[in-house]
Amino acid sequence: MKTHEFLTLLEQHKNKTLLFEYAPNAFVGNNYHITEVKHIQVDSVDCGAQTDAWNETIVQLWESPNDIGKDQAMSVLKALGILNKVGRIKPYNPVAELKIEYSNDAFHTAQLFINDYALQNNSLILKLAVQKTDCKAKEACGIKEEAQPLGEVAEPCCEPGGNCC
Template structure:
């Protein structure tokens, strides 16, 4: 889900409560705070020597002991609007950063309106070889003949 889609969901029912469902079916506690809205740019070289760049909108979510706190869809839309000049684009993919055992980032897979409010389903990120054509095998294993493939 990109920033424009995310904002549209929030503005569809500004008074709605927000719920975040993790990929394993657990929920982020309802009293979460959004402590940061950031534009994150990752510039890197893949294992085949191609230079790449990925830019996203990252919402950092934090849970405090103020269990009465609730963030509405409209309030989060206002926070997102404050960050618009920083983000620079409504096409950025939105991800949620949340800490349980470790700090993890989850793309927002989709949203649904429920009687309890807006439910955002968080997806998983996966690692993968970005240069399979240079590696010559799926799974990005080193060349069996010892030749330098530039991969793994």
């Protein structure tokens, strides 16, 4: 989801509560805060020596120990207020990919994509997902795009003696 799509979605559901589902039936606690918004410029070189560049917006969530047991999560309107204030200080790149950064005691720190959303009762539920790492230079590394049978592991792109690193 692009940053402008995220902000538009929030604008359309201002009167709802904002929930984040970081795994199936696992939600960020109602005690979450938006603690940071990062405007990231990625400038990369992959294992096939190809360059790439893109922008990301990362919204960091944190569960406050002072608000444990809170009965209702943040409203979409409050989240929009925070995000709009950030946008006035450091303007967003509207086409930047949006990620949610989150962790708790049972879930490692990860940057999650908004995979889908649902409206349920009076809530906007953002369904988050992890995007697995991947080799962007499969052709240069001689890796076939075919699915691997269960139990088999594809040859690593950058193994010693490989043709791409």
